[in-house]
Structure formats: structure tokens, C-alpha cells
Amino acid sequence: MISLKNINKYYKQGEQEVHILHDITLDIQQGEFVGIMGQSGSGKSTLINIIGFLDREYKGDYVFKEDNIVHYTNKKFTYLRNKNVGFVFQNFKLINNLSVAENVALPLMYAGVKKKEVTQRVSEVLEKVGLGGYEKSIPSQLSGGQQQRVSIARAIVGNPTFLIADEPTGALDSQTSAEIMALFKQLNTLNHTTIIIVTHDPNVGKQMDRLLTILDGRLISDTEGE
Numbered sequence: 001m002i003s004l005k006n007i008n009k010y011y012k013q014g015e016q017e018v019h020i021l022h023d024i025t026l027d028i029q030q031g032e033f034v035g036i037m038g039q040s041g042s043g044k045s046t047l048i049n050i051i052g053f054l055d056r057e058y059k060g061d062y063v064f065k066e067d068n069i070v071h072y073t074n075k076k077f078t079y080l081r082n083k084n085v086g087f088v089f090q091n092f093k094l095i096n097n098l099s100v101a102e103n104v105a106l107p108l109m110y111a112g113v114k115k116k117e118v119t120q121r122v123s124e125v126l127e128k129v130g131l132g133g134y135e136k137s138i139p140s141q142l143s144g145g146q147q148q149r150v151s152i153a154r155a156i157v158g159n160p161t162f163l164i165a166d167e168p169t170g171a172l173d174s175q176t177s178a179e180i181m182a183l184f185k186q187l188n189t190l191n192h193t194t195i196i197i198v199t200h201d202p203n204v205g206k207q208m209d210r211l212l213t214i215l216d217g218r219l220i221s222d223t224e225g226e
């Protein structure tokens, strides 16, 4: 489904071009549960920004569902992102003056889904992440684990083809982190959602079916999980 071929990424720092990702070649099939590990600064976020259609300034080819997206117009590229990817971040990125339901509804509102359908769909996904009945709550009044569940609900509400989570358990204690990982695994198993999780935590990494390791912008290993 996701096929990267010789991806090279450069950042300009002043006059200099710094080579950040080196010849990344990688395939991810539909339904996979993949972890990406590596030291801070090794290029993990840079890589998933490319995979998640946030960044298109790179050299190499990205074939998504048999289509080389390198030649897409910006409009088509944005549509591709909105239709296919859900994002989860370390710090949840919820909007605190909106209710839980309003936060989760945002992607559907942007997509122009009708209000009645939005309400129903939001309740369904809140149920799915274990927050049935929390529609009217305010994110800041919830625990970290609950806030991450809200952000996962927001990420899946549009039925994306794949989920990308950048250090989703980085701000959580180990017990809560295990619960969030169990939720990701459940979404992967029951809904066959493709999930890509960046993590620093070896305990998280070893729960993945497949683990990629990045060092200094190079893919140095690609192994099956335990």
C-alpha cells in the first residue's frame, strides 16, 4: 500500500543543505502494525511526515496504492491526506474550548458531513475508544490517557486508510501507556487499520508486529516483533 523508493530528504540550514534522510526504501502493507524506533534527531518525525502526506519536499518516489504521488498537484495531495491519514501526537493537540464531541467531529465538519451523521459517527468512535458518554466533557478535565483516547477517536472518525502516531505514549505513565497500546492493537486487529507508531519506548516497540529502526536518517533494521 505504502511504497517508498530511495527517499532522500534535505533541510536548508542557513546556506547549507543538511542531508536528513538517506535512501529510505520501504513497503508497508495494508493492515500492518509497525513501530519506528531510533534516537532523538534520527529522522523519525521527518519520515512519518513524508509517509503521512504532510511533507512533499523530498527526492525519490512514493507510490501509494499503485499511484506515484510525486506528480500530484497540491490540491490532489491535500485531498489524499484528508481522505487517508489520521494523526495522533504525543501532546494530544486537542482544542480546550471545545467539548470532546466537538473535537472529534472536526475532521467530519471539514469534510462537510451532515450534522446528524456527524453526531452518530462521533458517538460510535467515542464508544470504540472507551469514552462512551463523554461527549460533553472538556478535554482539560480528563486524564492524560482519556485525552489521548479523544485524539485517537478524532484520528479514526473519518475512517482513514492508515494511522500515524508520533510518540503517542510519550506523555503517559506506564500503566496508561499499556492501555493506549492495547487500544491501538484492538483497532488494528478488529478494524484492520494500518497503524504506524513512532516510539522511544522499547516496551512499546516490542509490542509491534514489525519494528523499523532509524539511525542518522538511515533505515538500519526491519524486523518482526516478538
Ligand SMILES: Nc1ncnc2c1ncn2[C@@H]1O[C@H](COP(=O)(O)OP(=O)(O)O)[C@@H](O)[C@H]1O
Binding pocket: 011, 012, 013, 020, 038, 039, 040, 041, 042, 043, 044, 045, 046, 047
Ligand atoms: N524544519 C526543520 N528545519 C531544519 N532541520 C530540521 C527541521 N526539522 C527537523 N530537522 C532536523 O532533522 C533531523 C531529524 O529530525 P526529526 O525527524 O525531528 O528527528 P526525530 O523525530 O527522530 O527526533 C534533526 O537533526 C533535526 O534537527
Ligand SMILES: [Mg+2]
Binding pocket: 044, 045, 046, 166
Ligand atoms: Mg520526532
